[in-house]
Amino acid sequence: MSQKTEENNEKKTREDNSRRDFLKLGVFAAGLTVAGAGLQKAFSEEKETGEKVKVLTTEGKVVEVDTAHIKKAEVCCVSPKESREGIPNKKWVMVIDLSRCKHALKCQHSCQKYHHLSGMNVWLKVFKMQESENTAPYWMPKPCMHCDRPPCVKVCPVSATYKRSDGIVLVDNERCVGCRFCMAACPYSTRSFNWEEPELLSETTGETYSPERGFPQKRGTVEKCDFCPDLLRQGKLPHCVAACPNGVFYMGDMTEDTVTNGDETLRFSQLMKDKSGYRLNDILGTHPSVYYLPPVNRLFPFKEPVAENSDKEKKAE
Amino acid sequence: MEEPKKITNEAEAIQMLRQYNDDLLPRKFGIVGNTWTALLIIIFLTGVYCYTNQLRYGLSITGMRDFVFWGIYISNFVFFVAISLVGSLVTAVLYLLNIPWRAPLSRISEVIAVAAVIFAGLIIIVDMGRPERIVNMFLHGRIQSPIVWDVMVVTTYMTLSILLLYFPLLPGIAFCRDNLKGIPKWQKWMYNILSLGWKYSPEQYHIVKKAITILSVMIIPVALCIHTVTSWLFASTYRPGWDSTNFGAYFVSGAFVVGAGGVIAGMAVLRKFYPSYKTYLTDLHFDRMGKLLVLLTVVYAYFSINEYLIPAYKMKGEEAEHLHELFTGYYAPLFWSVQFFGMVLPIIVLLFKKGRKPIPMFIMAVLVVVGAWFKRYLIVIPTMSYLPIQEIPEAWKHYAPTFQEWAITLGSLAGALLIITFFVRFFPIISVWEVAEERGVSHETIYKHLNEGNEK
Amino acid sequence: MKNNFMNHLFKKLRHGTISVSLITVTCLFINKEAISQAEKDSAKLSATMTVSYKASNGSRSIKVNLKRKVEKKFIAVDNLKTPVSLYFKSVKEHNPADGTGLVGKLYLGKDGEGVFEIPDDINKLISGLHKYTFIAKFDADPIYEDAEEEISIADSKITLSYLGEDSIKTATATLYEWKDSAYVPVAGAELKLGIKRTFSIFPIGESGAVTDSSGKVSADLPLDMPGTFDRKITIVAKIDEHESFGNVEVSKEVPWSVLPEPIPEIGRALWATGDNAPYVLVFSSLSIIAVIWGTIFYLISLLIKIRKIGRDKSS
Structure with missing residues (x-):
């Protein structure tokens, strides 16, 4: 919007204001009626709820209108075909600051919950890493790397997994034939397979499938971390990024050269320069979209979580 | 053990051809044959039943899980592809090289190839999580994917193998049609259809000769492709043990070994149960095949050493872990057994003349084939356990095939053997006219003789 | 309640949407049941x-x-x-x-x-x-x-102005509140300036800057910050969780000369879709397939020829 029109608008508003100062309450109520009608129009595709709302008219009479404008918070997502196009003019990048991770696993829990992941399939794993005996161990969250030269996409026989213009690698489980070649090809082992009927299916039955959210899952198909493109489309951070209490994950758009972990917003290039960012197994030529910051000047000392591991193993049995 | 004499006299030739025909017509199975067939059918149907379970409950009925996500279906697939290479070896390579003793072996090897490649195609569908979406391969196929190459090359090889089996078989089918008496109607009808109205005419004969030459030339590169492309399914990944430029040659050389082993085993079995075949599958054939197997195994050993020695010299990272598991760890007993019984022992035994007699040869051939099956298990499975494995259930770290998985795999092996068995039951497994030609009988004489029945 | 319901039904019928109202009726009953159920649970x-x-x-x-x-x-x-x-x-x-x-x-x-x-x-x-x-x-x-x-x-209001020259680009924001029938500047309030990004606002200027006596806060924009592909950048001024104004923000799109790094095109690559396979791969595989399957069809034609010869002779 140009400055001129903005000024015009402001002028108009001021005029309106002065005029409206004299108006009485009834006008406001009438306004609400109008607004109600407007809302009805805006959400006309939604079903009528049968509920009634009383609104005061200008004459001081109470009338009933239908509250058709009850809004559902969840909006569904794009179709498998549309999901093959990336979000225009975006190139997503994630930065994982290893110095902040303390294996709280909030990222993983949030990811599991919102993707309705069932069974033992885990999209985001947090590994204990130790380069060699004499070096310090650290925690490393590992999502899908969304490589720019994805080996998994190379080998897929049916384009069930594909690379989008915005950098995201997705899986369309309505096309996947379940050959698992992508799992063999992925050097980061980020993919999992639905060996049996997904457990939490009942929770997602009837939901429209979109590769952008990855559920409902289907038996005999591959799945993996998807960078939550359904959220990115709404300008929201992926679940893991939003859930992390320590700001380990930064998400951003390469074209904007900015990443954010929700609390702070930083220049991506500057961050890489200042903290010596690197990519996992970059030597393989996969060009990942996920960057790591080395675990130096850590926020937390390294501690093994004893209880949680044994819990998990019990569950697995 | 001498090369059979060439026949020059026409009367002698006709005499011999009559004898051949009497010996080589397919005949009804005895008790052993029927029991064998019944047993195969039972194993095959058990496999089919278990596969219906897999269709119902998904791949969860197998021992595969994330991390070890390819199991014995895939290693079995590789085995089938490997053994199918024999078709091109004996039929095409030996044919083009004009090896004088190959004729009686060509059809045995070709039928093994056809049976194996058919079940290679089937077992790979069994491994799919969504077999009903196979049509996606054609609707959305990506030429960039080695799987698509594999699908193309397997179907091509299957077609070529069937053609290479079929062309030389035409006179044989016609002969069955004309000479087998007291057979059921459907069998007669089948011969009628399949013989394509074969009239023993020189024109038809020339066409067959031409087709065999074209096929022999063409099937060799395709056969090399089928095995090389199968090796690329592994070599195109980053995994230790698979990430190898040696893989194509390694797989092809291994395939020749198992193929030759398969033919030797087949020869020995036929000789045992069809005493009249002794005239055609002579000690000479065993001797020559034994020498060939030694040569092939030595080549295979060369590529095996390449495959393990150099990585073992470097011992880099994950590769080292993988090799330690194979050499001294969890898989060591199997690894060394396979190397010894499947490679070293056959070389040693077959180097001796006494070792190249039918019975020791049969034992060595079985060792080679069984060793080859487990070798493919070792190629496919161990490599999948060497990535950071944390946060997964203990049970997922080691792979053990389930009963149903074994049943399906054995069912596929039984299925391939069934194809071979039925072929032996209904078609001449040794090609009369090719054997006769090998003995120096001109095709005019063959034509004349074979036409006798027709003119009668 | 009953009256409401009748009213509603009547209205619905008039609109001729019986089916919708049937659903509505069911909804009402279910709703009622649920509520009464809940009332039991104290x-x-x-x-x-x-x-x-x-x-x-x-x-x-x-x-x-x-x-x-x-x-x-x-x-x-x-x-x-x-x-x-x-x-x-x-x-x-x-x-x-x-x-x-x-x-x-x-x-x-x-x-x-x-x-x-x-x-x-x-x-x-x-x-x-x-x-x-x-x-x-x-x-x-x-x-x-x-x-x-x-x-x-x-009620409050923020105005945002931008002064863009080659070497220095400055954004200035002013915070007003409504007092005695006019907007007057607010001093000493924390007013943030930033550049709008996909998920958040990239802060510019001093952190924690407060408005001066004329209600103003200014900040220089980083000159190397990439804008959009159509050469624009959006500046934002906002107050967060102010006790009487709540969250208020205004933004302004201004022309910008720094273009973002171009997004790499996937093009014809091994990792592209099937339709975008590299030409070399497509042509080489097609020619191999054509040669081999051409021969196979030729061989099949030979089979047909054999059959034809067989027929001719017998007839």
Whole structure:
């Protein structure tokens, strides 16, 4: 919007204001009626709820209108075909600051919950890493790397997994034939397979499938971390990024050269320069979209979580 | 053990051809044959039943899980592809090289190839999580994917193998049609259809000769492709043990070994149960095949050493872990057994003349084939356990095939053997006219003789 | 209730949407049953509702967040069955009992949050009031106790100006509040300036800068910051959680010369879709297939020839 029109608008508003100062309450109520009608129009595709709302008219009479404008918070997502196009003019990048991770696993829990992941399939794993005996161990969250030269996409026989213009690698489980070649090809082992009927299916039955959210899952198909493109489309951070209490994950758009972990917003290039960012197994030529910051000047000392591991193993049995 | 004499006299030739025909017509199975067939059918149907379970409950009925996500279906697939290479070896390579003793072996090897490649195609569908979406391969196929190459090359090889089996078989089918008496109607009808109205005419004969030459030339590169492309399914990944430029040659050389082993085993079995075949599958054939197997195994050993020695010299990272598991760890007993019984022992035994007699040869051939099956298990499975494995259930770290998985795999092996068995039951497994030609009988004489029945 | 229902049905019939009303009737009964069921269960969970106000470029929204305490921790309420209603309160006209003053109803999301976007019409109408009170409430939820939360906002305004030269580009924002029938500058308020990015605002200038006596805050823009592909950048000025103004932000799109790094094209690559396979791969594989399958079809034609010869001779 140009400055001129903005000024015009402001002028108009001021005029309106002065005029409206004299108006009485009834006008406001009438306004609400109008607004109600407007809302009805805006959400006309939604079903009528049968509920009634009383609104005061200008004459001081109470009338009933239908509250058709009850809004559902969840909006569904794009179709498998549309999901093959990336979000225009975006190139997503994630930065994982290893110095902040303390294996709280909030990222993983949030990811599991919102993707309705069932069974033992885990999209985001947090590994204990130790380069060699004499070096310090650290925690490393590992999502899908969304490589720019994805080996998994190379080998897929049916384009069930594909690379989008915005950098995201997705899986369309309505096309996947379940050959698992992508799992063999992925050097980061980020993919999992639905060996049996997904457990939490009942929770997602009837939901429209979109590769952008990855559920409902289907038996005999591959799945993996998807960078939550359904959220990115709404300008929201992926679940893991939003859930992390320590700001380990930064998400951003390469074209904007900015990443954010929700609390702070930083220049991506500057961050890489200042903290010596690197990519996992970059030597393989996969060009990942996920960057790591080395675990130096850590926020937390390294501690093994004893209880949680044994819990998990019990569950697995 | 001498090369059979060439026949020059026409009367002698006709005499011999009559004898051949009497010996080589397919005949009804005895008790052993029927029991064998019944047993195969039972194993095959058990496999089919278990596969219906897999269709119902998904791949969860197998021992595969994330991390070890390819199991014995895939290693079995590789085995089938490997053994199918024999078709091109004996039929095409030996044919083009004009090896004088190959004729009686060509059809045995070709039928093994056809049976194996058919079940290679089937077992790979069994491994799919969504077999009903196979049509996606054609609707959305990506030429960039080695799987698509594999699908193309397997179907091509299957077609070529069937053609290479079929062309030389035409006179044989016609002969069955004309000479087998007291057979059921459907069998007669089948011969009628399949013989394509074969009239023993020189024109038809020339066409067959031409087709065999074209096929022999063409099937060799395709056969090399089928095995090389199968090796690329592994070599195109980053995994230790698979990430190898040696893989194509390694797989092809291994395939020749198992193929030759398969033919030797087949020869020995036929000789045992069809005493009249002794005239055609002579000690000479065993001797020559034994020498060939030694040569092939030595080549295979060369590529095996390449495959393990150099990585073992470097011992880099994950590769080292993988090799330690194979050499001294969890898989060591199997690894060394396979190397010894499947490679070293056959070389040693077959180097001796006494070792190249039918019975020791049969034992060595079985060792080679069984060793080859487990070798493919070792190629496919161990490599999948060497990535950071944390946060997964203990049970997922080691792979053990389930009963149903074994049943399906054995069912596929039984299925391939069934194809071979039925072929032996209904078609001449040794090609009369090719054997006769090998003995120096001109095709005019063959034509004349074979036409006798027709003119009668 | 019955009267309402009859009224409703009558109206529906008039509109000829019987099927819809049948569904509606069912809904009503189910609803009624659920409520009576809930009434039996006297022990309901209690939840804490927080309400915040945001004005962004003149459009207003109210965010409602619902949490409950479980073992000393607050967790999001994700199983609220009834919608939250938002009312505009102004001396007399607000009446939840008969629904007067209702702005809208909203089902909270899985994170226990919901945002009421105030529709343009209402927004325009209430702009003249300079002081607004919103009430968010829900009642008769089968699981949770009724809750109500009120928020009052005083009118404020931010203006944003931009001075762009080659070597220095400056953004200046001024904060005003409505006082005695006019907007007057506010001094000493924390006013943030930043550049709008996909998920957040990239801060520029001093952090924690407060407005001077004329209500102004200024900041220089980083000259190497990439804008959009159509050479624009959006500057934002905002106040966060101000005790009387709530969250207020304005943004302004200005021309910008730094283009972002181009997005790498996938093009014809091994990792592209099937239609975009590298030409070398397509042509080489097609020619191999053509040669081999051409020969195969030739061989099949030979079989046909054999059959033909067989027929000719026998006839």
